[in-house]
Amino acid sequence: MAGGNAIRGTRVGAGPMGESERGESAPRRRVSYWCANAHESRPSFAVEAEIPENWDCPRCGLPAGRDEQAPPAPPRNEPYKTHLAYVKERRSDADGEAILEEALTKLRKQREEP
Numbered sequence: 001m002a003g004g005n006a007i008r009g010t011r012v013g014a015g016p017m018g019e020s021e022r023g024e025s026a027p028r029r030r031v032s033y034w035c036a037n038a039h040e041s042r043p044s045f046a047v048e049a050e051i052p053e054n055w056d057c058p059r060c061g062l063p064a065g066r067d068e069q070a071p072p073a074p075p076r077n078e079p080y081k082t083h084l085a086y087v088k089e090r091r092s093d094a095d096g097e098a099i100l101e102e103a104l105t106k107l108r109k110q111r112e113e114p
């Protein structure tokens with residue numbers, strides 16, 4: 001009786017049925033997309049799949065479109081801008097130099113004083 005159980009156990013999930021079908025690749029087609037930086041990316045899609053209008057460029061992350069002559073414009077908002085970038089934008093270089101100069105002058109004075 002024990003032997004019968006063992007044979008049944010080996011059969012479960014070990015059959016070759018279905019594996020060959022799953023391994024075959026479905027027919028695919030490549031679609032070209034261009035981003036604003038003229039990068040071409042060519043993802044492939046299953047033939048029956050719906051082709052998306054836009055595709056994120058894998059090289060620079062900008063949205064890419066299917067029309068090489070009219071790629072989608074890069075988005076206006078810059079999500080990766082840091083707080084420091086905002087500060088630098090508001091403060092001109094001249095202001096920065098003045099602040100630096102002031103700090104240096106203070107340092108020199110402190111050193112000169114006994």
Ligand SMILES: [Zn+2]
Pocket residue numbers: 035036037038039057058059060061062
């Ligand atoms: Zn790109």
